[in-house]
Structures are given as structure tokens and as C-alpha cells.
Amino acid sequence: xxxxxxxxxxxxxxxxxxxxxxxxxxxxxxxxxxxxxxxxxxxxxxxxxxxxxxxxxxxxxxxxxxxxxxxxxxxxxxxxxxxxxxxxxxxxxxxxxxxxxxxxxxxxxxxxxxxxxxxxxxxxxxxxxxxxxxxxxxxxxxxxxxxxxxxxxxxxxxxxxxxxxxxxxxxxxxxxxxxxxxxxxxxxxxxxxxxxxxxxxxxxxxxxxxxxxxxxxxxxxxxxxxxxxxxxxxxxxxxxxxxxxxxxxxxxxxxxxxxxxxxxxxxxxxxxxxxxxxxxxxxxxxxxxxxxxxxxxxxxxxxxxxxxxxxxxxxxxxxxxxxxxxxxxxxxxxxxxxxxxxxxxxxxxxxxxxxxxxxxxxxxxxxxxxxxxxxxxxxxxxxxxxxxxxxxxxxxxxxxxxxxxxxxxxxxxxxxxxxxxxxxxxxxxxxxxxxxxxxxxxxxxxx
Numbered sequence: 292x293x294x295x296x297x298x299x300x301x302x303x304x305x306x307x308x309x310x311x312x313x314x315x316x317x318x319x320x321x322x323x324x325x326x327x328x329x330x331x332x333x334x335x336x337x338x339x340x341x342x343x344x345x346x347x348x349x350x351x352x353x354x355x356x357x358x359x360x361x362x363x364x365x366x367x368x369x370x371x372x373x374x375x376x377x378x379x380x381x382x383x384x385x386x387x388x389x390x391x392x393x394x395x396x397x398x399x400x401x402x403x404x405x406x407x408x409x410x411x412x413x414x415x416x417x418x419x420x421x422x423x424x425x426x427x428x429x430x431x432x433x434x435x436x437x438x439x440x441x442x443x444x445x446x447x448x449x450x451x452x453x454x455x456x457x458x459x460x461x462x463x464x465x466x467x468x469x470x471x472x473x474x475x476x477x478x479x480x481x482x483x484x485x486x487x488x489x490x491x492x493x494x495x496x497x498x499x500x501x502x503x504x505x506x507x508x509x510x511x512x513x514x515x516x517x518x519x520x521x522x523x524x525x526x527x528x529x530x531x532x533x534x535x536x537x538x539x540x541x542x543x544x545x546x547x548x549x550x551x552x553x554x555x556x557x558x559x560x561x562x563x564x565x566x567x568x569x570x571x572x573x574x575x576x577x578x579x580x581x582x583x584x585x586x587x588x589x590x591x592x593x594x595x596x597x598x599x600x601x602x603x604x605x606x607x608x609x610x611x612x613x614x615x616x617x618x619x620x621x622x623x624x625x626x627x628x629x630x631x632x633x634x635x636x637x638x639x640x641x642x643x644x645x646x647x648x649x650x651x652x653x654x655x656x657x658x659x660x661x662x663x664x665x666x667x668x669x670x671x672x673x674x675x676x677x678x679x680x681x682x683x684x685x686x687x688x689x690x691x692x693x694x695x696x697x698x699x700x701x702x703x704x705x706x707x708x709x710x711x712x713x714x715x716x717x718x719x720x721x722x723x724x725x726x727x728x729x730x731x732x733x734x735x736x737x738x
Contacts, residue, residue, distance in 0.1 A: 293459075295462050295513075298462055303455040310540060316408060319373055321690075322372070328541075330368050333369075340737055341738050342511035343361045345553075358392045361734075363386070367381060370546070372384030373545050375542060378419025379428050379434045380418075380438055385415065386412055390446045400720070407437075407450045409540065411443065415435075432472055432523070444462055451498055454478065456542050461503040462497075466495075468502075473487075483599075512530065544676075555608075558605070564669050580644070580660075588603060590605065592607070601626075605640065694706055
């Protein structure tokens, strides 16, 4: 069997979601819904909502397809969605909005939602691992963008009840619509989130086409296609080894605040030093050591109006952690003017690559922070941040995160209702319908 035939059989299979896995999946559903809602009032989010309101839809099926694009774009742009470090993919922001949106259209049994989400997570993460996501990211290929059609084709195939052969063709068709990247454009109306939403939509279209008899090259991952077209050497074992025997969900990290995950270990290290008594005014210099592949991405200043520059800047993220920690919970963070204190602290931060931090990379993203201060130097080495599997969020932590990000959008009462419906959406159809109605209502109010 080809790799896609094996994956197709897995997608179509009757794998039950074990109780302990289901409980973890509930937390990821709530976390992703929170990200989806929190992104709506941002400048980028409102741009997506305006576009969706403008285009309309001629049929119910097209309506759901367009909603998949917008809802996945919203959840992903939040930068508080979950992340699988070793594959460099962010599955929750793609898989969960797609599954919840499609469940309005597809007449699947209510219990089909959890398995559909699970196969979406699994195939997205496996593709990210197979293409070497943490390596190709830093040469301009966005692993989540590349893998989004693959993931949503699996979700849709499972919800549509496609058989193993049809599912393999859905995955193959999805791969033919995969794109490597969107370039760099920092304006709030840039195409990044529009593009990733459309990529998710393409995967659903691939599954619908496979249902209706369209076929594709199911040998596409076993030949030279990826190497010759994208310069990607595929690790086929990452695609299929242990398929169905263990699930990647347990290795997915929750994000504790709003920023690129590559900035978080260094920021967490400074937070710990400050909590241990380091006075911010006593700092004279901060040296940050990171895995060398990450340095170019995060060693920069910020540009007014360019939200991405703030979210990916280690100096900025560390500075607000020391001087204005609440700013890290602002999904829209992009101040027009930096406070003098933030700029001064940023200027004290130096970043270097350190090969010794590559131990267990990319599964572990370490950072070492050395602070020179009046009264002596301090050092902290961080391997995991809150929300990583070794410092896992429990239900209370997810509830607190949801409230923190969603209450500013919905208010306390509506946020509480949305949280409870999110946690129950896998098993209770009325809760799922109430959540979907609430999401549509908020979208309408904000566009």
C-alpha cells in the first residue's frame, strides 16, 4: 500500500476515541473556539468578516465552504491556538473550526465529530513531521499552510463517511492544492490569514470531489514530487509508522499567551527571574541564547501597524513581560508608539544562537537567559513553558485562558456560556448548535 492508501484507511477507519483522549480533546476544542472568538475584533479579523459578508453564498454547501475559510483564518490569526512543536504545525486552529463548521452541513451522527477531529490532528501533524516542518519554515515554507488542505480533507472525508479508497484520493487531491507560503506582508489587510483559510477550504473541496468520483495520484508521496517541486525530502516513516496505535494529540502544546511560540521560552525565563526578585530597573543587559534556526525569525524590532513584528520579536515580548505583562494577552497587540521604557529594555537585549540548545530539538524549544544587573548576574534555562506537555494545562487552566481572551469580546455571561458549550460540543448536539449559533451571531455583529 502507498502512504496515502494507509492514511486513507486510517481516516476512514472506525477508531474509537478513548475516554482519556476525549477529555483532552474537549480542552483543545474549547481552546480553539476561544482563539476563534478572540480574533474576531482584531483589525485582521474584521477584514475577514467584512469580506465574508460581502461575498455572500449562492447555496448552503457554498455557504459552509466559505465559512470554513473564514473560521479557520480567524482561529489561526489569533496566535493563541495550539501548536505541535516537532512538526511546526498549528492543528487546532485549522482542524477544529473546519470540523465544527462542517458539522452544520454534513448529516453525520453526532458522535462522528470527535473521530473527525482526531484524524485531522493526526494527518496534519504527521505531514508536518514528514516534510520537516521546523527546517523548511526558516526557508520560507509555512508548514501549517502547506498541511491545511491535507488536514481538512481528512476531517471532511471522515464526516462524509468516505471509504478508504475515496479518503486516499481526497488526501491526494488536497496535496495538489498545497502551497508553500505567502511571502511576508505585515499590513493588517495582508493575505496571510485569507490564504490559510482558503487552503483549509480547498481540503474540504477535495473531499467533496473524491466523494463524487474524482481521483488523484495516490503515489504522490511515494515518488519524487515533493523533492522536485518543493525541494522537500519526505520522511515517509513519519507518515505511517504506528498509525492508529498512538495519537499525536498528547504532544500538542497550548499557548499560555499571545505570541509566536519561538519567543515564549525566553520570555518565560525572564518572567521567572522577575518573580524570583529581579528588579527590572536593575537590569543592565540581557543575553538570550536560542536554537540557531530560530534566531533570524525572532531577533528584530517592531514596526507600528505590523502585528506580526510584535508577536515574533523576542526583545518586544520580553520587554512587555517585564513592564506591561497584561499586553501579552491582547490578541490585537500592535501599539502605534512604543513606551520609552519598553524601547529602552528592548535595547538591552542581545540574541545569539547556541548549538547546545539543539538537544532534543525540534521536540523541545529551549532558551537560556543571562541577565546582568546591579547586584549580580542571574541565569535561567527553560525547556518547557506553561501549556507544553510537561507543564500541561488542565481544565481549570483552559477555563481561565478562555475567560481571559473571550470576555473582552463577549462579556462575562456570554463567555461563560460559550465556554461550557465548547466543552460539551463533542457529545451534546444542543450544546454544539448553541455554540454555532453564538459564533454566527458574534460574527454578524462585528463585521
